[in-house]
Amino acid sequence: MLFTQFLYNLYLFSNSKMSERLILTVENEVEIETQDDLREGMEDLQLQAAENGVGTLIGARRFQPHGIDVSQIEGVGEIIEDRPQYYDAFRTIFSGHLAQSTHLAYDWILGPFRIFCHANDFEYPLFSSRAALQFLGWSVLQEKGFSWFKKMKPALASLETSLGRSESQIPPTISAGCSAMMRKLAAKKPPPKKCVPFGEPELRTLINAIVWEPKARGQNPSPTEFRALLRIVTYFFTWSRYSDYSLLTEADIEDRGDHIRINFVRTKQDQFYQGTKSYLPLVGGKFCPVTLYRLYAQQFHFNFGPQGSRMKYLNFMVYNCNGIIKPKYHKSLSYGAAMNGMKEILAKYGIRKAYTENSFKAGGVTAYIENGNSLEATMIHGRWRGLQTPLYYLRGTDQYRLNLARNIPKISDAQFEI
Structure with a gap:
């Protein structure tokens, strides 16, 4: 059967868990007859991540958490450059060092951050403190919500954890700014709905x-x-x-x-x-x-x-x-x-x-x-x-509250009062 570009893009998107802005394109169509052919075809295909006009060619087997490559992890890049045969070994070691739930929790922030860095000529994923701070200002201009500012610093810290950074580039002003925005936005939040009890x-x-x-x-x-x-x-x-x-x-x-x-x-x-x-x-x-x-x-x-x-x-x-x-x-x-x-x-x-x-x-x-x-x-x-x-x-x-009200002290024993 013919494995169309649309179906393949849909399959990759559902499994990559990346940002909604990530566009995946297939270089060529592949004739698929069995599941083994499908698996082999997937390994051979090249994906292009087109982010705001900036594309990075990566192999289908080489996706890294938060859109980074294992060679960008601190200390690992130098080893791979000197000993390329270690690439797969390090990729195996670090590909799962963060839980999948962590990636899902932060990719909705790191995806736009990656696009923001490319659009403003900042380096990604090895971002600078200036990039982080300017991204905070951009978030305010975009009128991001309470959850965004609550997750912003943990998301950037998760990216640094993936990179193995020995010194953080997240300035203290990020915490202060996010806290200030959360206080302002909390005043506008509607009260949380209480769940319906299951009786x-x-x-x-x-x-x-x-x-x-x-x-x-x-x-x-x-x-x-x-x-x-x-x-x-x-x-x-x-x-x-x-x-x-x-x-x-x-x-x-x-x-x-x-x-x-x-x-x-x-x-x-x-x-x-x-x-x-x-x-x-x-x-x-x-x-x-x-x-x-x-x-x-x-x-x-x-x-x-x-x-x-x-x-x-x-x-x-x-x-x-x-x-x-x-x-x-x-x-x-x-x-x-x-x-x-x-x-x-x-x-x-x-x-x-x-x-x-x-x-x-x-x-x-x-x-x-x-x-x-x-x-x-x-x-x-x-x-x-x-x-x-x-x-x-x-x-x-209502009956429970009425029973509580019946215990209110009586101020009169008279049956009728004028």
């Missing part, structure tokens, strides 16, 4: 539809739907977040008969990264979280406890084997795929509010406090260090 009725609806209705038909729950449900149940009862849950393996879950203990190996609330623990009590019935965990272990062959594997994730990925969905236990599902899956099952079962990941936590915290528990108890169960955090997730109902 007990919605949770019961999901548990019935995903687990008990298939069981009544003599079937197992769908692997992808049961996986999403267990994640939601854990959010609701433990008030954890995705980064906590995605690391859980069967070794982190202990079934102790009358309760399940979950060892979160790393959480945002745990400043020393020594692990925090949450507990799910056995309350009985089909909506009991312990019952759901046991069914999950039974269906997917989890061996909870210290004897379990550290490479068998609760939040496993799946693959299609001859039309049958099977777990890929050693890989944890990505955040984006997890959120898409969650939205799909909510829509499928008629739950159509604008729920986010925090909605499940907010629903659990609200139910806990409305059940009569104090803020101190909520703070301890949520593994938080302050009393203000539970209030952030509390979405008190």
Whole structure:
């Protein structure tokens, strides 16, 4: 088949994660017959990054984070110039020294910065302090937003980290200027919207539809739907977040008969990264979280406890084997795929509010406090260090607020007053 320029550009753009201003062009069309031909053709193609009229010819295999080449890393260029055979070795070493999430977080700033440097005759990526400061002024003239100025210095620092710079060229005025702009822009920001709480009725609806209705038909729950449900149940009862849950393996879950203990190996609330623990009590019935965990272990062959594997994730990925969905236990599902899956099952079962990941936590915290528990108890169960955090997730109902109002001291016992 003919691999057109449009499709190839689209494929490269989706995989490069570069700035929207990066234009990729194909030198020639390639006749593709098999996937091996495609892979071989990709290696042979040359890409031209046309940035504001300035192009740099690079090989398809030689893309570097933030648009730099390994020869531009401090100390490496001299070695490669003297010993060219070391090029691939150094490229292998440094190509992944920053996490992909770091590149994605900063490329939306560094892409325009690269274009800005070329357009104003500044060197890139070995930028000067003058280039950084002038870019700050340009950002103000372009009326960039709060997030831009919040990320600007970390983005430039990330570029310097990639270059291995021994001395930073980011002047102190960058921090001062960005802070000043954030203060001005913060006054204009609309107040953040609080998430819609995911309540007990919605949770019961999901548990019935995903687990008990298939069981009544003599079937197992769908692997992808049961996986999403267990994640939601854990959010609701433990008030954890995705980064906590995605690391859980069967070794982190202990079934102790009358309760399940979950060892979160790393959480945002745990400043020393020594692990925090949450507990799910056995309350009985089909909506009991312990019952759901046991069914999950039974269906997917989890061996909870210290004897379990550290490479068998609760939040496993799946693959299609001859039309049958099977777990890929050693890989944890990505955040984006997890959120898409969650939205799909909510829509499928008629739950159509604008729920986010925090909605499940907010629903659990609200139910806990409305059940009569104090803020101190909520703070301890949520593994938080302050009393203000539970209030952030509390979405008190009208009835709950009315019950609080009934405790206002009465100033009169008279039945009728004139």
